[in-house]
Amino acid sequence: MSASPPFALVLASASPRRQELLNSVQATFTVEVADIEEKRGHDEDPDQYVQRLAAEKAGAVRLRQNTATSSSVVIIAADTIVVNGADMTEVLEKPQDFADAQRMWSSLSGSDHVVMT
Incomplete structure (x- = not known):
């Protein structure tokens, strides 16, 4: 026990x-x-x-x-955020809906980004 x-x-x-x-x-x-x-x-x-x-x-x-x-x-x-962009200032948070998630995935594709928790 x-x-x-x-x-x-x-x-x-x-x-x-x-x-x-x-x-x-x-x-x-x-x-x-x-x-x-x-x-x-x-x-x-x-x-x-x-x-x-x-x-x-x-x-x-x-x-x-x-x-x-x-x-x-x-x-x-x-909390977790994703920071994207050449200057690492674009903060991506929880997507509002599926279309927003797709937009985020597209912006991350082929780019440097950092996940912060």
């Missing part, structure tokens, strides 16, 4: 892939989606942007935690 972990694990993401990763290591966790505005600041570098999104997601979920038990909660939050 395995002992319960000394903390509750919370995934601050609706991402099926992130859930799959935690399930693959047999982690016991709950999902709490952080409802934050995902909008890049005008002068925000892509790496700053993706880090800020992850921090804001964790913070939003943290605020909803019971303060009596919050010290025993570990929150996992992340």
